[in-house]
Amino acid sequence: MAFLTEIFLSEIIKRPVLDPKGEDLGRVKDVIVVKGDPLPMVAALIVERKKNLYVLPWNSLNIFNKRILSTNTYLDSLALYDLNPDDLLIERDILDKQIVDANGAKVVRVNDIKLGGYNDGAVLMAIDIGVRGIIRRLGVERSCDGLLRLFHFSLPRHLINWNYLQPLRSKLDPITLKVPRQMIADLHPVDIAEIINQISPEEGSHLIKGLDVETAAETLIELKPEVQAGILTSMGAEKAADLIEEMPPDDAADILNDLPIEHAQEILGHVEKEDAEDIQELLGHDEDTAGGLMTNAFIAYGHETTVAEAIERLRHDAKEVENVYYIYVLDRKEKLMGVTSLREIILAEPDCYLADIIRTNVKTILPGAGKMEAAELVAKYNLYALPVVDDGGFIRGIITADDILDILLSAGHRR
Numbered sequence: 001m002a003f004l005t006e007i008f009l010s011e012i013i014k015r016p017v018l019d020p021k022g023e024d025l026g027r028v029k030d031v032i033v034v035k036g037d038p039l040p041m042v043a044a045l046i047v048e049r050k051k052n053l054y055v056l057p058w059n060s061l062n063i064f065n066k067r068i069l070s071t072n073t074y075l076d077s078l079a080l081y082d083l084n085p086d087d088l089l090i091e092r093d094i095l096d097k098q099i100v101d102a103n104g105a106k107v108v109r110v111n112d113i114k115l116g117g118y119n120d121g122a123v124l125m126a127i128d129i130g131v132r133g134i135i136r137r138l139g140v141e142r143s144c145d146g147l148l149r150l151f152h153f154s155l156p157r158h159l160i161n162w163n164y165l166q167p168l169r170s171k172l173d174p175i176t177l178k179v180p181r182q183m184i185a186d187l188h189p190v191d192i193a194e195i196i197n198q199i200s201p202e203e204g205s206h207l208i209k210g211l212d213v214e215t216a217a218e219t220l221i222e223l224k225p226e227v228q229a230g231i232l233t234s235m236g237a238e239k240a241a242d243l244i245e246e247m248p249p250d251d252a253a254d255i256l257n258d259l260p261i262e263h264a265q266e267i268l269g270h271v272e273k274e275d276a277e278d279i280q281e282l283l284g285h286d287e288d289t290a291g292g293l294m295t296n297a298f299i300a301y302g303h304e305t306t307v308a309e310a311i312e313r314l315r316h317d318a319k320e321v322e323n324v325y326y327i328y329v330l331d332r333k334e335k336l337m338g339v340t341s342l343r344e345i346i347l348a349e350p351d352c353y354l355a356d357i358i359r360t361n362v363k364t365i366l367p368g369a370g371k372m373e374a375a376e377l378v379a380k381y382n383l384y385a386l387p388v389v390d391d392g393g394f395i396r397g398i399i400t401a402d403d404i405l406d407i408l409l410s411a412g413h414r415r
Helices: 090-094 131-138 141-150 170-175 178-186 189-196 201-209 213-222 225-234 237-245 249-257 261-268 273-283 307-320 342-347 371-381 401-414
Strands: 016-018 024-034 041-049 052-057 061-064 069-071 098-101 106-109 112-118 121-128 159-161 165-167 300-302 326-330 336-341 385-389 395-400
Touching: 024 052, 024 090, 106 189, 112 131, 121 131, 131 141, 189 201, 189 213, 201 213, 201 225, 213 225, 213 237, 213 249, 225 249, 225 261, 237 249, 237 261, 237 273, 249 261, 249 273, 261 273, 300 307, 307 342, 326 342, 326 395, 336 342, 336 385, 371 385, 371 401, 395 401
Parallel strands: 016 069, 300 326
Antiparallel strands: 016 024, 024 041, 041 052, 041 121, 061 069, 098 106, 098 165, 112 121, 121 159, 326 336, 385 395
């Protein structure tokens, strides 16, 4: 078969296909692709003639290029084709659709599709996401290039290799490659969230379901509140609870706080009792207060704990806490007595008591104080975390520096 090394879908759609006598057999309506190795392969052309559709198998073609499409088959040998939702058609199912560029960590729109020769077949090689793809479909690429050359300017190509693409919709699963799926899973949760923020909750939910639970939970935390709500609403309460259990309690509370009360309670009903109690405690605080900003996951030991004991316990306890900057030290009544840093713990003698290495002038804040007051304290005293203490002197949680940074960035965006 004569196959040019480069051909785009727009260059063959509506083009006539010639039979062995050179007569018009019909015009290309679409292209059927199937899973191939290493890339999706063209299985057949769908040809339209007098409002009837026929399927033209790839192996029946003898010329396939920009200028000539021809087959060794006559019309009376062609099988009629009924549009089948289970078939993957390039124009119907891929063109103009959103696809994740796993290499660039962004969502792109398919303006055209590049086909290429591979062994004796044709494969889906890349998508065109640029302006050139649009003008090519309009049939004015050559004239635009000629005009631009007068001004010593050329229109760049924006092609993305199919190996770096992950279709968003489950409809495209038959040709989804393992490499792109793994590439998305390997992206940083912030990058995955940036992708999901650009697509519909339904598509976002599909993408989330393809991730492991830990990555999915980290990604959900980074999403916009309305997107979080949309995705959790689109999945069952039990699946949503699995994600909530993987989150720090303050992040889980923030997300559930944006859901209708009935739905939030339904999800909490599937969360393990201890985790649910931690989240419920945080849900009781107004989101604009220090209590609403804090997490109740922190490290606190009694003042008679030795450094050696603290280090041993820390090896286990730190696995359940997102950020460990300080160890808070409690008196016999479990009130906050002081604080020590990890650096001081490491440098201290193993048999030394925590009470001997603490700072007692701890900066604290009440649960009902405003979150901007908390931000000011953290900034003023260069704290990594600020303990939230009630009127009785009991520590209820901590506010971490990254939560403060989120507040300051949000305030800056509103200006």
